Amino acid sequence: MSSAGAAATVEAIAAKESSQNASPPYQVTKGINGLDKVSLRGARGNSVEIYLYGGQVTSWKNEHGEELLFVSNKAVFKPPKAIRGGIPLCFPQFANNGPLEGHGFARNRFWIIDPSPPPFATPSTNKTYVDLLLKPTEVDLKIWPHSFEFRLRVTLGPSGDLLLTSRVRNTSADGKPFSFTFAYHTYFSVSDISEIRIEGLETLDYLDNLQNKQRFTEQGDAITFESEIDRVYLTTPTKIAILDHEKKRTFVIRKDGLPDAGKMVVYRSVVWNPWDKKAKAMADFGDSEYRHMVCVESAAVEKAITLKPGEEWKGRQELSVVPSSYCSGQLDPQRVLKGRV
Numbered sequence: 448m449s450s451a452g453a454a455a456t457v458e459a460i461a462a463k464e465s466s467q468n469a470s471p472p473y474q475v476t477k478g479i480n481g482l483d484k485v486s487l488r489g490a491r492g493n494s495v496e497i498y499l500y501g502g503q504v505t506s507w508k509n510e511h512g513e514e515l516l517f518v519s520n521k522a523v524f525k526p527p528k529a530i531r532g533g534i535p536l537c538f539p540q541f542a543n544n545g546p547l548e549g550h551g552f553a554r555n556r557f558w559i560i561d562p563s564p565p566p567f568a569t570p571s572t573n574k575t576y577v578d579l580l581l582k583p584t585e586v587d588l589k590i591w592p593h594s595f596e597f598r599l600r601v602t603l604g605p606s607g608d609l610l611l612t613s614r615v616r617n618t619s620a621d622g623k624p625f626s627f628t629f630a631y632h633t634y635f636s637v638s639d640i641s642e643i644r645i646e647g648l649e650t651l652d653y654l655d656n657l658q659n660k661q662r663f664t665e666q667g668d669a670i671t672f673e674s675e676i677d678r679v680y681l682t683t684p685t686k687i688a689i690l691d692h693e694k695k696r697t698f699v700i701r702k703d704g705l706p707d708a709g710k711m712v713v714y715r716s717v718v719w720n721p722w723d724k725k726a727k728a729m730a731d732f733g734d735s736e737y738r739h740m741v742c743v744e745s746a747a748v749e750k751a752i753t754l755k756p757g758e759e760w761k762g763r764q765e766l767s768v769v770p771s772s773y774c775s776g777q778l779d780p781q782r783v784l785k786g787r788v
């Protein structure tokens with residue numbers, strides 16, 4: 448081997464070692480009730496917190512330290528209760544559409560950090576992420592008899608975007624496929640529910656959970672809120688915007704089954720606000736907190752995803768915030784929906 452070749456090899460080994468020894472881009476500390484919490488911090492001061500309990504994002508802050516997600520002041524950070532707020536993961540069942548507990552069990556199981564997950568087909572240059580893993584326990588296999596690996600990568604983008612990528616694999620040795628439904632049950636923090644509007648779902652058909660899942664077509668040019676809402680919008684666009692003109696802020700939600708997934712899934716959007724009566728009926732939710740939240744959930748529901756042994760499904764949700772001046776009439780929502788502003 449030439450000396451130039453030897454030097455290159457040593458450099459490659461050193462680079463590999465240094466990358467292995469480099470401290471991870473996240474910190475693990477104790478959160479509420481001593482539960483393990485992972486923190487990601489961006490160069491501009493943006494941050495994300497994830498509880499290993501539920502694999503649940505519970506905080507996403509912008510560079511000014513403002514919280515962008517809603518977590519109830521009455522949230523119970525104690526198993527087996529799921530944490531009320533942030534981004535619960537509904538898996539392997541959404542809502543009560545099946546034999547399992549509401550929204551499945553992933554949101555009240557302990558996930559682990561996966562230091563060496565299988566690589567992504569398209570590696571990302573962004574290194575501010577953490578990989579979590581959920582595998583079923585013996586108890587889980589009794590209530591849902593399917594071996595799986597659920598990998599969640601939480602990434603904080605350079606401009607503060609929050610990207611969640613899920614990879615669900617059927618690891619069964621029994622040769623049997625399984626089917627599941629899924630949602631990123633995202634709770635957004637808003638100034639006042641009566642002041643916001645959602646763009647991107649107009650003219651679409653939805654199933655109304657408050658009216659026995661009857662199918663309706665959305666009228667009007669945006670969704671506004673003046674009472675309880677619990678709807679599953681069908682065949683929704685990949686981008687949706689929540690305009691909060693009080694806060695002069697627009698959330699942009701992008702969602703898709705990754706193109707290399709081999710399994711494209713039509714994502715639905717679930718829109719939920721419990722309003723006053725249901726809020727009062729929930730022990731882990733303040734009576735008037737419904738005014739300051741809205742759930743817009745990227746969901747694979749109504750049509751389950753089926754995986755044969757060895758198959759994997761990927762799906763992601765990307766959240767970003769753009770400043771808006773909707774109240775002064777300057778924001779063109781179509782601009783938000785068509786591209787980055």
Ligand SMILES: O=P(O)(O)OC[C@H]1O[C@H](O)[C@H](O)[C@@H](O)[C@@H]1O
Binds near residue numbers: 542549677678717742
């Ligand atoms: O109270 P949870 O089990 O967390 O569910 C909260 C809500 O989740 C979804 O948005 C469903 O569409 C609602 O029907 C449900 O009330």
